[in-house]
Amino acid sequence: MKKTNKSSIVLLVLLVAVAVTALFVASTYAKYTAEVTGNGTVTVAKWNFKTDNNNPTVTVNITPTADASTLVSGKIAPGTEGSFAVTLKNTSETGADFKVKLGTITGTVPTNLKFYKDADYTTELTADSAITGQIKANDSTGLEVKVYWKWVYETGAVTNGIAAGDADDTAAGETPATLTVPLIITGVQTQPSATAITTHIDA
Numbered sequence: 001m002k003k004t005n006k007s008s009i010v011l012l013v014l015l016v017a018v019a020v021t022a023l024f025v026a027s028t029y030a031k032y033t034a035e036v037t038g039n040g041t042v043t044v045a046k047w048n049f050k051t052d053n054n055n056p057t058v059t060v061n062i063t064p065t066a067d068a069s070t071l072v073s074g075k076i077a078p079g080t081e082g083s084f085a086v087t088l089k090n091t092s093e094t095g096a097d098f099k100v101k102l103g104t105i106t107g108t109v110p111t112n113l114k115f116y117k118d119a120d121y122t123t124e125l126t127a128d129s130a131i132t133g134q135i136k137a138n139d140s141t142g143l144e145v146k147v148y149w150k151w152v153y154e155t156g157a158v159t160n161g162i163a164a165g166d167a168d169d170t171a172a173g174e175t176p177a178t179l180t181v182p183l184i185i186t187g188v189q190t191q192p193s194a195t196a197i198t199t200h201i202d203a
Helices: 002-028 166-174
Strands: 049-051 057-061 081-090 096-102 113-116 131-135 139-151 180-189
Touching: 057 081, 081 096, 081 131, 081 180, 096 139, 131 139
Parallel strands: none
Antiparallel strands: 049 081, 057 180, 081 139, 096 131, 096 180, 113 139
16 A cells, blocks of 8 residues: 555656646747737829810810901911910829820811911821820819911912912812811820929920
């Protein structure tokens, strides 16, 4: 009986020793742990590109700057020129690339009447070309885009006081038409970049 008790005591001491050792090892390798979750937020930039009449198509009438003593007010003829404009606004939170194109003109356009991108009448604006540029973000001031036009007084070689283009001009005057010129304006978000943009019309 005493032998059994002694064995039990030895076994109990061993078990306690193992338990203490295990506790010591566990506490040695214990560490703080935590799991943290979070949410990222992003706001989509506002897009708000408009013309002065909030319309993608603007219709204008051609009116020359000419003295009434040489031409009835509001009429056009060979030798006249002028311009018309549309104002673009970009209150978007992104920059905008824009294009201004000629739409289909109502009425028969005189052969020698041309439209241009510049006041010097050097770069012609046709149905296949456009005035382009950029407007920076949050630019509510607006950018005026002008289209210039010119009906040259004489075109082609002159023989006995008659220019080669006079016949076309005369035909246009004999069957005068009222011309209405639509401008088609489009705006596209500028690709984001580290390089700043300015509000401008391309050269």
